[in-house]
Amino acid sequence: xxxxxxxxxxxxxxxxxxxxxxxxxxxxxxxxxxxxxxxxxxxxxxxxxxxxxxxxxxxxxxxxxxxxxxxxxxxxxxxxxxxxxxxxxxxxxxxxxxxxxxxxxxxxxxxxxxxxxxxxxxxxxxxxxxxxxxxxxxxxxxxxxxxxxxxxxxxxxxxxxxxxxxxxxxxxxxxxxxxxxxxxxxxxxxxxxxxxxxxxxxxxxxxxxxxxxxxxxxxxxxxxxxxxxxxxxxxxxxxxxxxxxxxxxxxxxxxxxxxxxxxxxxxxxxxxxxxxxxxxxxxxxxxxxxxxxxxxxxxxxxxxxxxxxxxxxxxxxxxxxxxxxxxxxxxxxxxxxxxxxxxxxxxxxxxxxxxxxxxxxxxxxxxxxxxxxxxxxxxxxxxxxxxxxxxxxxxxxxxxxxxxxxxxxxxxxxxxxxxxxxxxxxxxxxxxxxxxxxxxxxxxxxxxxxxxxxxxxxxxxxxxxxxxxxxxxxxxxxxxxxxxxxxxxxxxxxxxxxxxxxxxxxxxxxxxxxxxxxxxxxxxxxxxxxxxxxxxxxxxxxx
Amino acid sequence: xxxxxxxxxxxxxxxxxxxxxxxxxxxxxxxxxxxxxxxxxxxxxxxxxxxxxxxxxxxxxxxxxxxxxxxxxxx
Numbered sequence: 067x068x069x070x071x072x073x074x075x076x077x078x079x080x081x082x083x084x085x086x087x088x089x090x091x092x093x094x095x096x097x098x099x100x101x102x103x104x105x106x107x108x109x110x111x112x113x114x115x116x117x118x119x120x121x122x123x124x125x126x127x128x129x130x131x132x133x134x135x136x137x138x139x140x141x142x143x144x145x146x147x148x149x150x151x152x153x154x155x156x157x158x159x160x161x162x163x164x165x166x167x168x169x170x171x172x173x174x175x176x177x178x179x180x181x182x183x184x185x186x187x188x189x190x191x192x193x194x195x196x197x198x199x200x201x202x203x204x205x206x207x208x209x210x211x212x213x214x215x216x217x218x219x220x221x222x223x224x225x226x227x228x229x230x231x232x233x234x235x236x237x238x239x240x241x242x243x244x245x246x247x248x249x250x251x252x253x254x255x256x257x258x259x260x261x262x263x264x265x266x267x268x269x270x271x272x273x274x275x276x277x278x279x280x281x282x283x284x285x286x287x288x289x290x291x292x293x294x295x296x297x298x299x300x301x302x303x304x305x306x307x308x309x310x311x312x313x314x315x316x317x318x319x320x321x322x323x324x325x326x327x328x329x330x331x332x333x334x335x336x337x338x339x340x341x342x343x344x345x346x347x348x349x350x351x352x353x354x355x356x357x358x359x360x361x362x363x364x365x366x367x368x369x370x371x372x373x374x375x376x377x378x379x380x381x382x383x384x385x386x387x388x389x390x391x392x393x394x395x396x397x398x399x400x401x402x403x404x405x406x407x408x409x410x411x412x413x414x415x416x417x418x419x420x421x422x423x424x425x426x427x428x429x430x431x432x433x434x435x436x437x438x439x440x441x442x443x444x445x446x447x448x449x450x451x452x453x454x455x456x457x458x459x460x461x462x463x464x465x466x467x468x469x470x471x472x473x474x475x476x477x478x479x480x481x482x483x484x485x486x487x488x489x490x491x492x493x494x495x496x497x498x499x500x501x502x503x504x505x506x507x508x509x510x511x512x513x514x515x516x517x518x519x520x521x522x523x524x525x526x527x528x529x530x531x532x533x534x535x536x537x538x539x540x541x542x543x544x545x546x547x548x549x550x551x552x553x554x555x556x557x558x559x560x561x562x563x564x565x566x567x568x569x570x571x572x573x574x575x576x577x578x579x580x581x582x583x584x585x586x587x588x589x590x591x592x593x594x595x596x597x598x599x600x601x602x603x604x605x606x607x608x609x
Numbered sequence: 610x611x612x613x614x615x616x617x618x619x620x621x622x623x624x625x626x627x628x629x630x631x632x633x634x635x636x637x638x639x640x641x642x643x644x645x646x647x648x649x650x651x652x653x654x655x656x657x658x659x660x661x662x663x664x665x666x667x668x669x670x671x672x673x674x675x676x677x678x679x680x681x682x683x684x
Binding site for chain 1: 617618621622624625628629631632633634635636639640641647648650651654657658659660661662664665
């Protein structure tokens with residue numbers, strides 16, 4: 067029996083997403099409450115409309131919990147590092163060091179929020195750039211809402227080819243294409259993703275200081291976007307696995323000569339309105355000397371970079387660490403419409419030692435030990451005249467509220483996937499859209515996939531094969547539609563609830579996820595529309 | 610029970626633990642273990658998901674009138 071694709075089923079399949087967005091953005095429910103409600107909406111639609119048995123729902127829910135562990139393994143160590151830095155005065159030392167990079171505030175925000183976040187995405191993933199950069203921006207004096215929204219938007223361009231090509235490699239696993247089409251898909255993905263680099267850079271600058279900031283920073287944005295976006299296209303033609311890492315590193319290296327440019331070495335006096343910045347931060351802490359030097363405050367980030375690079379790029383080490391994997395068994399489950407998920411002895415095996423969380427845990431523990439040995443915690447408590455709550459309690463207090471919504475979102479995503487709701491959404495868009503309209507909307511399917519699963523890789527795994535099949539049926543170039551799916555999978559991450567929750571928790575504003583979404587949603591819509599138009603253009607050129 | 614539901618960290622911790630507990634129970638119950646584990650895991654999953662919205666409906670905190678909701682002035 068075929069999965070039904072009609073308006074009623076499509077609307078009901080879309081209902082969990084709609085309710086989730088409405089609860090978060092309109093009613094301002096917390097992510098915990100909205101995400102958990104989404105589980106029951108998705109389960110009810112699955113059970114009553116998509117003929118999904120209870121056992122399938124239970125297995126899907128458990129797989130969702132397992133999927134969430136991959137993200138929790140980043141959140142918990144990232145929040146541990148946050149507590150270590152926060153309670154030792156590390157962020158205050160870091161803020162002083164960052165200020166020395168350039169006297170131009172906007173340059174520093176671009177360097178941290180865009181360039182450094184993108185660099186981290188090139189080697190790590192699972193939200194690491196957001197978890198690491200958001201508290202750094204808060205320490206620099208950026209309002210927490212913006213401190214989360216900026217890295218979320220700015221690192222999107224590195225999603226598909228990032229984490230040393232994980233998204234790209236996962237996509238190749240699920241599609242059956244010839245070499246020429248694969249090369250064309252890599253090239254066209256890179257072309258579409260240039261939109262994300264340019265739009266991301268300008269959005270960061272706009273958030274900082276509106277039009278005066280754009281007038282001030284447009285050369286800087288164009289240079290960095292060209293290095294990242296065009297660089298990615300060029301490297302993708304040679305080795306897609308390094309397509310995000312190399313240009314992201316080039317942009318990092320370019321920061322030094324750019325910081326010497328007088329335009330960005332001195333403060334921008336013509337930017338008066340700065341909605342992203344806290345007014346009082348610098349004055350508040352002016353008399354509080356942090357207990358450590360700048361080098362020591364940068365130590366964890368240097369160690370993290372070294373560890374992440376080592377475990378990703380030294381092949382024998384990567385293979386040895388990656389050989390240890392484990393996963394839980396699950397049986398074959400089906401739905402009344404014949405949607406089958408096969409049995410597996412180890413579902414989505416986790417390699418704990420090569421997971422980005424491992425680098426973060428080692429970084430956090432080593433930093434904790436060094437800071438403790440040097441007495442930074444006591445000194446900082448005396449300086450600030452506050453009684454610290456302790457690293458472990460601080461971690462527990464922040465990580466539990468961050469973990470529940472991520473578990474809820476991933477359970478909801480697994481329920482939608484196992485019941486065939488995601489497939490109905492994609493097939494429904496295809497059914498009503500003529501060929502060129504489908505080309506325009508195809509990146510939207512990627513956006514939906516990333517929104518529901520909070521992962522661009524998962525979006526591609528879910529929808530890439532379907533998109534290629536639909537492209538064939540509609541006579542569209544397969545490589546272009548696959549590129550649109552890949553670009554959309556990245557774009558959807560800007561509103562992916564798990565990313566927003568992760569950023570909110572590390573910026574200390576848990577519960578304000580809706581406010582962050584209101585900042586990232588306009589960018590997502592703009593990126594979707596521009597990518598849609600560019601996809602149609604590519605189809606016209608290819609045809 | 611009421612005290613637990615009024616403590617944000619308390620009810621979220623229970624929800625968190627129940628989510629995690631459901632995973633091995635469902636896996637074992639659906640494959641090699643007794644079927645009762647599957648339903649125990651399903652129940653844990655359901656209760657874990659019910660707690661946050663249930664808490665909101667029963668004990669929703671009133672927003673502080675002096676606080677900006679989007680938190681742009683916080684912290």
